[in-house]
Amino acid sequence: DTAVSQTPKYLVTQMGNDKSIKCEQNLGHDTMYWYKQDSKKFLKIMFSYNNKELIINETVPNRFSPKSPDKAHLNLHINSLELGDSAVYFCASSQDAGADTQYFGPGTRLTVL
């Protein structure tokens, strides 16, 4: 009964490909997030969704697009992958928007060759 799950755990792909990472939460939370952790372990917010509405979008290339088919899912689609996209991507969720506690998934390690 994992709270926040992500698939796949590892993803290895070639430059130029399009890939997706799935995220699901069974906590009944209203807000979901995607974070990127770079090779130096620095975590940065990429997107958040609240009630199917995109709340923020930081300086993320438009090759990245979050899609939420329902409140429990927030998938991350990446087009035309680049070497610099290699990182660990974390999904998270919280009950409310704002500063509520966020619960993180196990992460997806993306390697672009």
Next chain:
Amino acid sequence: AQSVTQPDIHITVSEGASLELRCNYSYGATPYLFWYVQSPGQGLQLLLKYFSGDTLVQGIKGFEAEFKRSQSSFNLRKPSVHWSDAAEYFCAVGHSGGGADGLTFGKGTHLIIQP
């Protein structure tokens, strides 16, 4: 804009010794503060959080943190570390003004436990 500074990139502590990890934040309003731990190859687990009230907060695994507004700090402490505490520790600040802005993280402190 909010920011978090963790001055120590690496800290080495002997097993059984006490631990203090430093965290300083910059935020214009009342901060919501968090400490997360990341074990190798794992996701982030919440250790503790401060929203309001008592400035000394207790968390899981025997950790505690103290919010000091005058010093803009939220240092994490543990009286006696165990080898299993070896991990990456992240301090984070949340936006209290509404809106899902996500958390702003520090760059992390890597904790090494010596036997």
